[in-house]
Amino acid sequence: MATAFVFPGQGSQAVGMGKALADEFAVARAVFDEVDDALGERLSTLMWEGPADALTLTENTQPALLAVSLATLRVLETEAGVDLARDATFVAGHSLGEYSALAAARSLTIADTARLVRVRGRAMQKAVPVGVGAMAALIGLDFEQAAAVAADAAQGQVCQAANDNGGGQVVVSGDKAAVERAVEIAKSRGSKRAMLLPVSAPFHCSLMQPAADAMKDALAVATVKPPLVPVVANVLALPITDPAEIVRRLVEQVTGTVRWRESIAHMASQGVTTFYELGAGKVLSGLVKRIAAGAIGVAIGNPADVTAFKAAQGA
Structure with a gap:
Protein backbone atom coordinates (compact mmCIF):
# COMPACT_ATOMS: atom_id res chain seq x y z
CA MET A 1 0.00 0.00 0.00
CA VAL A 128 -1.65 43.06 -10.70
CA PRO A 129 -3.22 46.11 -8.99
CA VAL A 130 -5.96 45.20 -6.50
CA GLY A 131 -9.35 45.11 -8.19
CA VAL A 132 -7.97 44.58 -11.71
CA GLY A 133 -7.92 40.78 -11.58
CA ALA A 134 -10.22 38.11 -10.18
CA MET A 135 -10.68 34.37 -9.78
CA ALA A 136 -13.89 32.33 -9.85
CA ALA A 137 -14.81 28.75 -9.02
CA LEU A 138 -16.88 26.91 -11.60
CA ILE A 139 -18.56 23.93 -9.92
CA GLY A 140 -20.00 21.06 -11.91
CA LEU A 141 -17.99 21.51 -15.10
CA ASP A 142 -15.06 19.32 -16.10
CA PHE A 143 -11.74 20.84 -17.06
CA GLU A 144 -12.36 20.91 -20.81
CA GLN A 145 -15.74 22.59 -20.34
CA ALA A 146 -14.29 25.17 -17.95
CA ALA A 147 -11.36 25.89 -20.27
CA ALA A 148 -13.84 26.48 -23.10
CA VAL A 149 -15.83 28.86 -20.89
CA ALA A 150 -12.64 30.76 -20.06
CA ALA A 151 -11.66 31.01 -23.73
CA ASP A 152 -15.09 32.34 -24.70
CA ALA A 153 -15.11 34.79 -21.80
CA ALA A 154 -11.69 36.28 -22.60
CA GLN A 155 -12.81 38.52 -25.49
CA GLY A 156 -9.36 40.03 -25.86
CA GLN A 157 -8.63 40.00 -22.13
CA VAL A 158 -7.02 37.31 -19.99
CA CYS A 159 -9.18 34.45 -18.71
CA GLN A 160 -7.57 31.06 -18.09
CA ALA A 161 -8.32 27.82 -16.28
CA ALA A 162 -6.02 28.25 -13.29
CA ASN A 163 -6.73 25.30 -10.97
CA ASP A 164 -8.05 21.90 -12.04
CA ASN A 165 -8.93 20.76 -8.54
CA GLY A 166 -10.96 17.67 -9.41
CA GLY A 167 -14.42 16.64 -8.35
CA GLY A 168 -15.95 18.99 -10.91
CA GLN A 169 -14.24 22.05 -9.44
CA VAL A 170 -12.21 24.28 -11.76
CA VAL A 171 -11.00 27.79 -10.92
CA VAL A 172 -10.57 30.41 -13.65
CA SER A 173 -8.36 33.47 -13.34
CA GLY A 174 -7.69 36.69 -15.22
CA ASP A 175 -8.99 40.20 -15.81
CA LYS A 176 -11.95 40.93 -13.52
CA ALA A 177 -14.42 41.70 -16.32
CA ALA A 178 -13.46 38.53 -18.20
CA VAL A 179 -13.79 36.37 -15.08
CA GLU A 180 -17.20 37.90 -14.39
CA ARG A 181 -18.22 36.98 -17.95
CA ALA A 182 -16.96 33.44 -17.32
CA VAL A 183 -19.25 33.15 -14.29
CA GLU A 184 -22.30 34.05 -16.37
CA ILE A 185 -21.30 31.82 -19.31
CA ALA A 186 -20.67 28.89 -16.94
CA LYS A 187 -24.14 29.25 -15.44
CA SER A 188 -25.63 29.10 -18.92
CA ARG A 189 -23.67 25.92 -19.67
CA GLY A 190 -24.80 23.81 -16.76
CA SER A 191 -22.46 24.82 -13.97
CA LYS A 192 -24.10 23.95 -10.63
CA ARG A 193 -22.49 27.00 -9.06
CA ALA A 194 -20.18 29.70 -10.34
CA MET A 195 -18.89 32.40 -8.05
CA LEU A 196 -16.10 34.91 -7.64
CA LEU A 197 -13.55 33.97 -4.97
CA PRO A 198 -12.32 36.30 -2.21
CA VAL A 199 -8.70 36.42 -3.40
CA SER A 200 -6.33 39.35 -3.61
CA ALA A 201 -4.86 38.61 -7.05
CA PRO A 202 -5.52 36.51 -10.19
CA PHE A 203 -3.12 33.63 -9.57
CA HIS A 204 -1.97 31.10 -12.19
CA CYS A 205 -2.67 33.10 -15.31
CA SER A 206 -0.54 35.16 -17.70
Missing part, protein backbone atom coordinates in the same frame (compact mmCIF):
# COMPACT_ATOMS: atom_id res chain seq x y z
CA ALA A 2 1.81 3.10 -1.27
CA THR A 3 1.42 6.51 0.34
CA ALA A 4 1.94 10.11 -0.70
CA PHE A 5 2.34 13.23 1.41
CA VAL A 6 0.56 16.32 0.06
CA PHE A 7 0.67 19.94 1.16
CA PRO A 8 -2.08 22.59 1.04
CA GLY A 9 -2.01 25.97 -0.66
CA GLN A 10 -3.67 29.31 -0.07
CA GLY A 11 -7.20 29.21 1.24
CA SER A 12 -6.42 26.80 4.08
CA GLN A 13 -5.10 29.47 6.46
CA ALA A 14 -6.77 30.42 9.73
CA VAL A 15 -5.70 32.42 12.77
CA GLY A 16 -4.37 30.00 15.39
CA MET A 17 -3.09 27.41 12.93
CA GLY A 18 -0.08 25.52 14.21
CA LYS A 19 -0.26 26.90 17.75
CA ALA A 20 -1.34 23.63 19.37
CA LEU A 21 1.57 21.86 17.67
CA ALA A 22 4.00 24.50 18.90
CA ASP A 23 2.60 24.32 22.42
CA GLU A 24 2.99 20.54 22.60
CA PHE A 25 6.08 19.73 20.54
CA ALA A 26 9.51 21.36 20.72
CA VAL A 27 10.34 20.29 17.15
CA ALA A 28 7.29 22.19 15.89
CA ARG A 29 8.34 25.30 17.83
CA ALA A 30 11.79 25.01 16.26
CA VAL A 31 10.30 25.13 12.75
CA PHE A 32 8.25 28.24 13.53
CA ASP A 33 11.34 29.87 15.07
CA GLU A 34 13.38 28.99 11.98
CA VAL A 35 10.81 30.59 9.67
CA ASP A 36 10.62 33.67 11.92
CA ASP A 37 14.42 33.99 11.85
CA ALA A 38 14.58 33.53 8.08
CA LEU A 39 12.05 36.32 7.55
CA GLY A 40 13.44 38.57 10.29
CA GLU A 41 10.03 38.98 11.95
CA ARG A 42 7.62 37.17 14.27
CA LEU A 43 5.33 35.67 11.66
CA SER A 44 4.29 33.07 14.22
CA THR A 45 2.76 35.80 16.41
CA LEU A 46 0.64 36.96 13.46
CA MET A 47 -0.37 33.34 12.75
CA TRP A 48 -1.52 32.69 16.29
CA GLU A 49 -2.95 36.06 17.29
CA GLY A 50 -4.00 37.67 14.00
CA PRO A 51 -5.43 39.96 12.83
CA ALA A 52 -6.95 37.75 10.13
CA ASP A 53 -6.74 40.40 7.40
CA ALA A 54 -2.97 40.65 7.87
CA LEU A 55 -2.59 36.87 7.84
CA THR A 56 -4.54 36.63 4.57
CA LEU A 57 -2.12 38.97 2.80
CA THR A 58 -0.44 36.71 0.25
CA GLU A 59 3.07 37.59 1.44
CA ASN A 60 2.15 36.35 4.93
CA THR A 61 -0.17 33.49 4.04
CA GLN A 62 2.40 31.66 1.94
CA PRO A 63 5.22 31.35 4.52
CA ALA A 64 2.65 30.77 7.28
CA LEU A 65 1.14 27.76 5.52
CA LEU A 66 4.62 26.48 4.73
CA ALA A 67 5.58 26.69 8.41
CA VAL A 68 2.55 24.72 9.60
CA SER A 69 3.09 21.98 7.00
CA LEU A 70 6.76 21.54 7.85
CA ALA A 71 6.14 21.70 11.59
CA THR A 72 3.58 18.91 11.17
CA LEU A 73 6.07 16.79 9.24
CA ARG A 74 8.80 17.29 11.85
CA VAL A 75 6.40 16.17 14.58
CA LEU A 76 5.52 13.02 12.60
CA GLU A 77 9.23 12.32 12.08
CA THR A 78 10.09 12.61 15.78
CA GLU A 79 6.88 11.30 17.38
CA ALA A 80 5.82 8.60 14.91
CA GLY A 81 9.10 7.68 13.25
CA VAL A 82 8.05 8.83 9.80
CA ASP A 83 10.89 8.65 7.27
CA LEU A 84 9.81 10.36 4.06
CA ALA A 85 12.37 8.57 1.89
CA ARG A 86 11.15 5.22 3.20
CA ASP A 87 7.46 5.88 3.74
CA ALA A 88 6.39 8.05 0.79
CA THR A 89 6.27 7.17 -2.89
CA PHE A 90 5.64 10.79 -3.87
CA VAL A 91 5.19 14.25 -2.42
CA ALA A 92 3.13 17.00 -4.01
CA GLY A 93 1.62 20.34 -3.06
CA HIS A 94 -1.17 22.55 -4.36
CA SER A 95 0.35 25.77 -5.75
CA LEU A 96 2.26 27.24 -2.78
CA GLY A 97 2.18 23.71 -1.32
CA GLU A 98 4.67 22.60 -3.97
CA TYR A 99 7.31 24.59 -2.07
CA SER A 100 6.28 22.83 1.16
CA ALA A 101 6.62 19.49 -0.64
CA LEU A 102 10.12 20.38 -1.86
CA ALA A 103 11.21 21.49 1.61
CA ALA A 104 9.69 18.32 3.11
CA ALA A 105 11.75 16.25 0.66
CA ARG A 106 14.90 18.23 1.60
CA SER A 107 15.27 19.70 -1.89
CA LEU A 108 15.23 23.15 -0.26
CA THR A 109 16.07 24.19 3.30
CA ILE A 110 13.30 25.55 5.50
CA ALA A 111 14.95 28.97 5.70
CA ASP A 112 15.48 29.25 1.94
CA THR A 113 11.93 28.11 1.25
CA ALA A 114 10.48 30.65 3.67
CA ARG A 115 12.38 33.44 1.95
CA LEU A 116 11.40 32.19 -1.51
CA VAL A 117 7.70 32.06 -0.72
CA ARG A 118 7.86 35.50 0.86
CA VAL A 119 9.31 36.78 -2.45
CA ARG A 120 6.65 34.81 -4.32
CA GLY A 121 3.80 36.19 -2.24
CA ARG A 122 4.95 39.78 -2.58
CA ALA A 123 5.60 39.43 -6.32
CA MET A 124 2.19 37.86 -6.93
CA GLN A 125 0.46 40.62 -5.00
CA LYS A 126 2.39 43.32 -6.83
CA ALA A 127 1.94 41.85 -10.32
CA LEU A 207 -1.18 38.36 -15.69
CA MET A 208 1.27 36.86 -13.16
CA GLN A 209 4.23 37.05 -15.57
CA PRO A 210 6.00 39.76 -13.49
CA ALA A 211 5.86 37.38 -10.51
CA ALA A 212 7.21 34.52 -12.65
CA ASP A 213 10.14 36.76 -13.62
CA ALA A 214 10.77 37.56 -9.95
CA MET A 215 10.76 33.88 -9.06
CA LYS A 216 13.14 33.07 -11.90
CA ASP A 217 15.63 35.55 -10.39
CA ALA A 218 15.09 34.32 -6.82
CA LEU A 219 15.39 30.64 -7.71
CA ALA A 220 18.51 31.27 -9.82
CA VAL A 221 20.49 31.92 -6.64
CA ALA A 222 18.78 29.31 -4.44
CA THR A 223 20.40 25.97 -3.61
CA VAL A 224 18.12 23.23 -4.93
CA LYS A 225 19.06 19.59 -4.30
CA PRO A 226 17.51 16.39 -5.69
CA PRO A 227 14.51 15.59 -3.44
CA LEU A 228 14.53 12.46 -1.28
CA VAL A 229 11.20 11.54 -2.89
CA PRO A 230 9.94 12.42 -6.39
CA VAL A 231 7.87 15.61 -6.42
CA VAL A 232 4.78 15.61 -8.64
CA ALA A 233 4.96 19.02 -10.33
CA ASN A 234 1.78 21.12 -10.61
CA VAL A 235 2.35 22.07 -14.24
CA LEU A 236 3.22 18.54 -15.40
CA ALA A 237 1.15 16.28 -13.14
CA LEU A 238 4.22 14.02 -13.30
CA PRO A 239 7.09 13.34 -10.87
CA ILE A 240 10.42 15.15 -11.22
CA THR A 241 13.72 14.95 -9.32
CA ASP A 242 16.24 16.99 -11.35
CA PRO A 243 17.05 20.31 -9.61
CA ALA A 244 17.23 22.29 -12.86
CA GLU A 245 13.83 21.01 -13.90
CA ILE A 246 12.39 21.70 -10.45
CA VAL A 247 13.43 25.34 -10.80
CA ARG A 248 12.04 25.59 -14.33
CA ARG A 249 8.68 24.12 -13.33
CA LEU A 250 8.39 26.38 -10.26
CA VAL A 251 8.78 29.40 -12.54
CA GLU A 252 6.19 28.01 -15.00
CA GLN A 253 3.83 27.30 -12.10
CA VAL A 254 3.31 31.01 -11.36
CA THR A 255 1.42 31.53 -14.64
CA GLY A 256 0.50 27.90 -15.37
CA THR A 257 -2.44 25.70 -14.46
CA VAL A 258 -2.32 23.75 -11.21
CA ARG A 259 -3.10 20.28 -12.56
CA TRP A 260 -4.15 18.85 -9.21
CA ARG A 261 -6.76 16.38 -10.49
CA GLU A 262 -4.23 14.82 -12.85
CA SER A 263 -1.52 14.87 -10.18
CA ILE A 264 -3.64 12.84 -7.74
CA ALA A 265 -4.79 10.55 -10.56
CA HIS A 266 -1.18 9.90 -11.59
CA MET A 267 -0.12 9.02 -8.06
CA ALA A 268 -3.14 6.73 -7.70
CA SER A 269 -2.24 5.04 -11.01
CA GLN A 270 1.18 4.28 -9.49
CA GLY A 271 -0.41 2.48 -6.56
CA VAL A 272 -0.88 5.27 -4.01
CA THR A 273 -3.96 4.54 -1.90
CA THR A 274 -3.40 6.86 1.08
CA PHE A 275 -2.70 10.58 0.82
CA TYR A 276 -1.58 12.32 4.01
CA GLU A 277 -2.31 16.05 3.92
CA LEU A 278 0.11 17.83 6.26
CA GLY A 279 -0.67 21.29 7.57
CA ALA A 280 -3.65 23.60 7.81
CA GLY A 281 -7.14 22.57 6.73
CA LYS A 282 -8.59 19.52 5.00
CA VAL A 283 -9.18 20.75 1.46
CA LEU A 284 -6.91 18.29 -0.32
CA SER A 285 -8.10 15.30 1.71
CA GLY A 286 -11.64 16.06 0.61
CA LEU A 287 -10.62 16.18 -3.04
CA VAL A 288 -8.74 12.86 -2.99
CA LYS A 289 -11.80 10.65 -2.70
CA ARG A 290 -13.53 12.53 -5.51
CA ILE A 291 -10.58 12.05 -7.84
CA ALA A 292 -9.25 8.55 -7.10
CA ALA A 293 -11.78 5.80 -6.42
CA GLY A 294 -10.88 3.82 -3.33
CA ALA A 295 -8.14 6.21 -2.21
CA ILE A 296 -8.33 7.93 1.16
CA GLY A 297 -7.14 11.34 2.30
CA VAL A 298 -6.04 11.88 5.89
CA ALA A 299 -5.52 15.43 7.17
CA ILE A 300 -2.88 15.90 9.89
CA GLY A 301 -2.45 19.35 11.39
CA ASN A 302 -2.85 19.23 15.18
CA PRO A 303 -1.80 17.05 18.14
CA ALA A 304 -5.01 14.95 18.04
CA ASP A 305 -4.33 14.13 14.38
CA VAL A 306 -0.78 13.10 15.29
CA THR A 307 -2.11 10.82 18.02
CA ALA A 308 -4.58 9.25 15.59
CA PHE A 309 -1.81 8.74 13.03
CA LYS A 310 0.39 7.01 15.59
CA ALA A 311 -2.47 4.76 16.67
CA ALA A 312 -3.20 3.79 13.05
CA GLN A 313 0.50 3.01 12.49
CA GLY A 314 0.77 1.09 15.74
CA ALA A 315 3.47 3.51 16.80
Whole structure:
Protein backbone atom coordinates (compact mmCIF):
# COMPACT_ATOMS: atom_id res chain seq x y z
CA MET A 1 0.00 0.00 0.00
CA ALA A 2 1.81 3.10 -1.27
CA THR A 3 1.42 6.51 0.34
CA ALA A 4 1.94 10.11 -0.70
CA PHE A 5 2.34 13.23 1.41
CA VAL A 6 0.56 16.32 0.06
CA PHE A 7 0.67 19.94 1.16
CA PRO A 8 -2.08 22.59 1.04
CA GLY A 9 -2.01 25.97 -0.66
CA GLN A 10 -3.67 29.31 -0.07
CA GLY A 11 -7.20 29.21 1.24
CA SER A 12 -6.42 26.80 4.08
CA GLN A 13 -5.10 29.47 6.46
CA ALA A 14 -6.77 30.42 9.73
CA VAL A 15 -5.70 32.42 12.77
CA GLY A 16 -4.37 30.00 15.39
CA MET A 17 -3.09 27.41 12.93
CA GLY A 18 -0.08 25.52 14.21
CA LYS A 19 -0.26 26.90 17.75
CA ALA A 20 -1.34 23.63 19.37
CA LEU A 21 1.57 21.86 17.67
CA ALA A 22 4.00 24.50 18.90
CA ASP A 23 2.60 24.32 22.42
CA GLU A 24 2.99 20.54 22.60
CA PHE A 25 6.08 19.73 20.54
CA ALA A 26 9.51 21.36 20.72
CA VAL A 27 10.34 20.29 17.15
CA ALA A 28 7.29 22.19 15.89
CA ARG A 29 8.34 25.30 17.83
CA ALA A 30 11.79 25.01 16.26
CA VAL A 31 10.30 25.13 12.75
CA PHE A 32 8.25 28.24 13.53
CA ASP A 33 11.34 29.87 15.07
CA GLU A 34 13.38 28.99 11.98
CA VAL A 35 10.81 30.59 9.67
CA ASP A 36 10.62 33.67 11.92
CA ASP A 37 14.42 33.99 11.85
CA ALA A 38 14.58 33.53 8.08
CA LEU A 39 12.05 36.32 7.55
CA GLY A 40 13.44 38.57 10.29
CA GLU A 41 10.03 38.98 11.95
CA ARG A 42 7.62 37.17 14.27
CA LEU A 43 5.33 35.67 11.66
CA SER A 44 4.29 33.07 14.22
CA THR A 45 2.76 35.80 16.41
CA LEU A 46 0.64 36.96 13.46
CA MET A 47 -0.37 33.34 12.75
CA TRP A 48 -1.52 32.69 16.29
CA GLU A 49 -2.95 36.06 17.29
CA GLY A 50 -4.00 37.67 14.00
CA PRO A 51 -5.43 39.96 12.83
CA ALA A 52 -6.95 37.75 10.13
CA ASP A 53 -6.74 40.40 7.40
CA ALA A 54 -2.97 40.65 7.87
CA LEU A 55 -2.59 36.87 7.84
CA THR A 56 -4.54 36.63 4.57
CA LEU A 57 -2.12 38.97 2.80
CA THR A 58 -0.44 36.71 0.25
CA GLU A 59 3.07 37.59 1.44
CA ASN A 60 2.15 36.35 4.93
CA THR A 61 -0.17 33.49 4.04
CA GLN A 62 2.40 31.66 1.94
CA PRO A 63 5.22 31.35 4.52
CA ALA A 64 2.65 30.77 7.28
CA LEU A 65 1.14 27.76 5.52
CA LEU A 66 4.62 26.48 4.73
CA ALA A 67 5.58 26.69 8.41
CA VAL A 68 2.55 24.72 9.60
CA SER A 69 3.09 21.98 7.00
CA LEU A 70 6.76 21.54 7.85
CA ALA A 71 6.14 21.70 11.59
CA THR A 72 3.58 18.91 11.17
CA LEU A 73 6.07 16.79 9.24
CA ARG A 74 8.80 17.29 11.85
CA VAL A 75 6.40 16.17 14.58
CA LEU A 76 5.52 13.02 12.60
CA GLU A 77 9.23 12.32 12.08
CA THR A 78 10.09 12.61 15.78
CA GLU A 79 6.88 11.30 17.38
CA ALA A 80 5.82 8.60 14.91
CA GLY A 81 9.10 7.68 13.25
CA VAL A 82 8.05 8.83 9.80
CA ASP A 83 10.89 8.65 7.27
CA LEU A 84 9.81 10.36 4.06
CA ALA A 85 12.37 8.57 1.89
CA ARG A 86 11.15 5.22 3.20
CA ASP A 87 7.46 5.88 3.74
CA ALA A 88 6.39 8.05 0.79
CA THR A 89 6.27 7.17 -2.89
CA PHE A 90 5.64 10.79 -3.87
CA VAL A 91 5.19 14.25 -2.42
CA ALA A 92 3.13 17.00 -4.01
CA GLY A 93 1.62 20.34 -3.06
CA HIS A 94 -1.17 22.55 -4.36
CA SER A 95 0.35 25.77 -5.75
CA LEU A 96 2.26 27.24 -2.78
CA GLY A 97 2.18 23.71 -1.32
CA GLU A 98 4.67 22.60 -3.97
CA TYR A 99 7.31 24.59 -2.07
CA SER A 100 6.28 22.83 1.16
CA ALA A 101 6.62 19.49 -0.64
CA LEU A 102 10.12 20.38 -1.86
CA ALA A 103 11.21 21.49 1.61
CA ALA A 104 9.69 18.32 3.11
CA ALA A 105 11.75 16.25 0.66
CA ARG A 106 14.90 18.23 1.60
CA SER A 107 15.27 19.70 -1.89
CA LEU A 108 15.23 23.15 -0.26
CA THR A 109 16.07 24.19 3.30
CA ILE A 110 13.30 25.55 5.50
CA ALA A 111 14.95 28.97 5.70
CA ASP A 112 15.48 29.25 1.94
CA THR A 113 11.93 28.11 1.25
CA ALA A 114 10.48 30.65 3.67
CA ARG A 115 12.38 33.44 1.95
CA LEU A 116 11.40 32.19 -1.51
CA VAL A 117 7.70 32.06 -0.72
CA ARG A 118 7.86 35.50 0.86
CA VAL A 119 9.31 36.78 -2.45
CA ARG A 120 6.65 34.81 -4.32
CA GLY A 121 3.80 36.19 -2.24
CA ARG A 122 4.95 39.78 -2.58
CA ALA A 123 5.60 39.43 -6.32
CA MET A 124 2.19 37.86 -6.93
CA GLN A 125 0.46 40.62 -5.00
CA LYS A 126 2.39 43.32 -6.83
CA ALA A 127 1.94 41.85 -10.32
CA VAL A 128 -1.65 43.06 -10.70
CA PRO A 129 -3.22 46.11 -8.99
CA VAL A 130 -5.96 45.20 -6.50
CA GLY A 131 -9.35 45.11 -8.19
CA VAL A 132 -7.97 44.58 -11.71
CA GLY A 133 -7.92 40.78 -11.58
CA ALA A 134 -10.22 38.11 -10.18
CA MET A 135 -10.68 34.37 -9.78
CA ALA A 136 -13.89 32.33 -9.85
CA ALA A 137 -14.81 28.75 -9.02
CA LEU A 138 -16.88 26.91 -11.60
CA ILE A 139 -18.56 23.93 -9.92
CA GLY A 140 -20.00 21.06 -11.91
CA LEU A 141 -17.99 21.51 -15.10
CA ASP A 142 -15.06 19.32 -16.10
CA PHE A 143 -11.74 20.84 -17.06
CA GLU A 144 -12.36 20.91 -20.81
CA GLN A 145 -15.74 22.59 -20.34
CA ALA A 146 -14.29 25.17 -17.95
CA ALA A 147 -11.36 25.89 -20.27
CA ALA A 148 -13.84 26.48 -23.10
CA VAL A 149 -15.83 28.86 -20.89
CA ALA A 150 -12.64 30.76 -20.06
CA ALA A 151 -11.66 31.01 -23.73
CA ASP A 152 -15.09 32.34 -24.70
CA ALA A 153 -15.11 34.79 -21.80
CA ALA A 154 -11.69 36.28 -22.60
CA GLN A 155 -12.81 38.52 -25.49
CA GLY A 156 -9.36 40.03 -25.86
CA GLN A 157 -8.63 40.00 -22.13
CA VAL A 158 -7.02 37.31 -19.99
CA CYS A 159 -9.18 34.45 -18.71
CA GLN A 160 -7.57 31.06 -18.09
CA ALA A 161 -8.32 27.82 -16.28
CA ALA A 162 -6.02 28.25 -13.29
CA ASN A 163 -6.73 25.30 -10.97
CA ASP A 164 -8.05 21.90 -12.04
CA ASN A 165 -8.93 20.76 -8.54
CA GLY A 166 -10.96 17.67 -9.41
CA GLY A 167 -14.42 16.64 -8.35
CA GLY A 168 -15.95 18.99 -10.91
CA GLN A 169 -14.24 22.05 -9.44
CA VAL A 170 -12.21 24.28 -11.76
CA VAL A 171 -11.00 27.79 -10.92
CA VAL A 172 -10.57 30.41 -13.65
CA SER A 173 -8.36 33.47 -13.34
CA GLY A 174 -7.69 36.69 -15.22
CA ASP A 175 -8.99 40.20 -15.81
CA LYS A 176 -11.95 40.93 -13.52
CA ALA A 177 -14.42 41.70 -16.32
CA ALA A 178 -13.46 38.53 -18.20
CA VAL A 179 -13.79 36.37 -15.08
CA GLU A 180 -17.20 37.90 -14.39
CA ARG A 181 -18.22 36.98 -17.95
CA ALA A 182 -16.96 33.44 -17.32
CA VAL A 183 -19.25 33.15 -14.29
CA GLU A 184 -22.30 34.05 -16.37
CA ILE A 185 -21.30 31.82 -19.31
CA ALA A 186 -20.67 28.89 -16.94
CA LYS A 187 -24.14 29.25 -15.44
CA SER A 188 -25.63 29.10 -18.92
CA ARG A 189 -23.67 25.92 -19.67
CA GLY A 190 -24.80 23.81 -16.76
CA SER A 191 -22.46 24.82 -13.97
CA LYS A 192 -24.10 23.95 -10.63
CA ARG A 193 -22.49 27.00 -9.06
CA ALA A 194 -20.18 29.70 -10.34
CA MET A 195 -18.89 32.40 -8.05
CA LEU A 196 -16.10 34.91 -7.64
CA LEU A 197 -13.55 33.97 -4.97
CA PRO A 198 -12.32 36.30 -2.21
CA VAL A 199 -8.70 36.42 -3.40
CA SER A 200 -6.33 39.35 -3.61
CA ALA A 201 -4.86 38.61 -7.05
CA PRO A 202 -5.52 36.51 -10.19
CA PHE A 203 -3.12 33.63 -9.57
CA HIS A 204 -1.97 31.10 -12.19
CA CYS A 205 -2.67 33.10 -15.31
CA SER A 206 -0.54 35.16 -17.70
CA LEU A 207 -1.18 38.36 -15.69
CA MET A 208 1.27 36.86 -13.16
CA GLN A 209 4.23 37.05 -15.57
CA PRO A 210 6.00 39.76 -13.49
CA ALA A 211 5.86 37.38 -10.51
CA ALA A 212 7.21 34.52 -12.65
CA ASP A 213 10.14 36.76 -13.62
CA ALA A 214 10.77 37.56 -9.95
CA MET A 215 10.76 33.88 -9.06
CA LYS A 216 13.14 33.07 -11.90
CA ASP A 217 15.63 35.55 -10.39
CA ALA A 218 15.09 34.32 -6.82
CA LEU A 219 15.39 30.64 -7.71
CA ALA A 220 18.51 31.27 -9.82
CA VAL A 221 20.49 31.92 -6.64
CA ALA A 222 18.78 29.31 -4.44
CA THR A 223 20.40 25.97 -3.61
CA VAL A 224 18.12 23.23 -4.93
CA LYS A 225 19.06 19.59 -4.30
CA PRO A 226 17.51 16.39 -5.69
CA PRO A 227 14.51 15.59 -3.44
CA LEU A 228 14.53 12.46 -1.28
CA VAL A 229 11.20 11.54 -2.89
CA PRO A 230 9.94 12.42 -6.39
CA VAL A 231 7.87 15.61 -6.42
CA VAL A 232 4.78 15.61 -8.64
CA ALA A 233 4.96 19.02 -10.33
CA ASN A 234 1.78 21.12 -10.61
CA VAL A 235 2.35 22.07 -14.24
CA LEU A 236 3.22 18.54 -15.40
CA ALA A 237 1.15 16.28 -13.14
CA LEU A 238 4.22 14.02 -13.30
CA PRO A 239 7.09 13.34 -10.87
CA ILE A 240 10.42 15.15 -11.22
CA THR A 241 13.72 14.95 -9.32
CA ASP A 242 16.24 16.99 -11.35
CA PRO A 243 17.05 20.31 -9.61
CA ALA A 244 17.23 22.29 -12.86
CA GLU A 245 13.83 21.01 -13.90
CA ILE A 246 12.39 21.70 -10.45
CA VAL A 247 13.43 25.34 -10.80
CA ARG A 248 12.04 25.59 -14.33
CA ARG A 249 8.68 24.12 -13.33
CA LEU A 250 8.39 26.38 -10.26
CA VAL A 251 8.78 29.40 -12.54
CA GLU A 252 6.19 28.01 -15.00
CA GLN A 253 3.83 27.30 -12.10
CA VAL A 254 3.31 31.01 -11.36
CA THR A 255 1.42 31.53 -14.64
CA GLY A 256 0.50 27.90 -15.37
CA THR A 257 -2.44 25.70 -14.46
CA VAL A 258 -2.32 23.75 -11.21
CA ARG A 259 -3.10 20.28 -12.56
CA TRP A 260 -4.15 18.85 -9.21
CA ARG A 261 -6.76 16.38 -10.49
CA GLU A 262 -4.23 14.82 -12.85
CA SER A 263 -1.52 14.87 -10.18
CA ILE A 264 -3.64 12.84 -7.74
CA ALA A 265 -4.79 10.55 -10.56
CA HIS A 266 -1.18 9.90 -11.59
CA MET A 267 -0.12 9.02 -8.06
CA ALA A 268 -3.14 6.73 -7.70
CA SER A 269 -2.24 5.04 -11.01
CA GLN A 270 1.18 4.28 -9.49
CA GLY A 271 -0.41 2.48 -6.56
CA VAL A 272 -0.88 5.27 -4.01
CA THR A 273 -3.96 4.54 -1.90
CA THR A 274 -3.40 6.86 1.08
CA PHE A 275 -2.70 10.58 0.82
CA TYR A 276 -1.58 12.32 4.01
CA GLU A 277 -2.31 16.05 3.92
CA LEU A 278 0.11 17.83 6.26
CA GLY A 279 -0.67 21.29 7.57
CA ALA A 280 -3.65 23.60 7.81
CA GLY A 281 -7.14 22.57 6.73
CA LYS A 282 -8.59 19.52 5.00
CA VAL A 283 -9.18 20.75 1.46
CA LEU A 284 -6.91 18.29 -0.32
CA SER A 285 -8.10 15.30 1.71
CA GLY A 286 -11.64 16.06 0.61
CA LEU A 287 -10.62 16.18 -3.04
CA VAL A 288 -8.74 12.86 -2.99
CA LYS A 289 -11.80 10.65 -2.70
CA ARG A 290 -13.53 12.53 -5.51
CA ILE A 291 -10.58 12.05 -7.84
CA ALA A 292 -9.25 8.55 -7.10
CA ALA A 293 -11.78 5.80 -6.42
CA GLY A 294 -10.88 3.82 -3.33
CA ALA A 295 -8.14 6.21 -2.21
CA ILE A 296 -8.33 7.93 1.16
CA GLY A 297 -7.14 11.34 2.30
CA VAL A 298 -6.04 11.88 5.89
CA ALA A 299 -5.52 15.43 7.17
CA ILE A 300 -2.88 15.90 9.89
CA GLY A 301 -2.45 19.35 11.39
CA ASN A 302 -2.85 19.23 15.18
CA PRO A 303 -1.80 17.05 18.14
CA ALA A 304 -5.01 14.95 18.04
CA ASP A 305 -4.33 14.13 14.38
CA VAL A 306 -0.78 13.10 15.29
CA THR A 307 -2.11 10.82 18.02
CA ALA A 308 -4.58 9.25 15.59
CA PHE A 309 -1.81 8.74 13.03
CA LYS A 310 0.39 7.01 15.59
CA ALA A 311 -2.47 4.76 16.67
CA ALA A 312 -3.20 3.79 13.05
CA GLN A 313 0.50 3.01 12.49
CA GLY A 314 0.77 1.09 15.74
CA ALA A 315 3.47 3.51 16.80
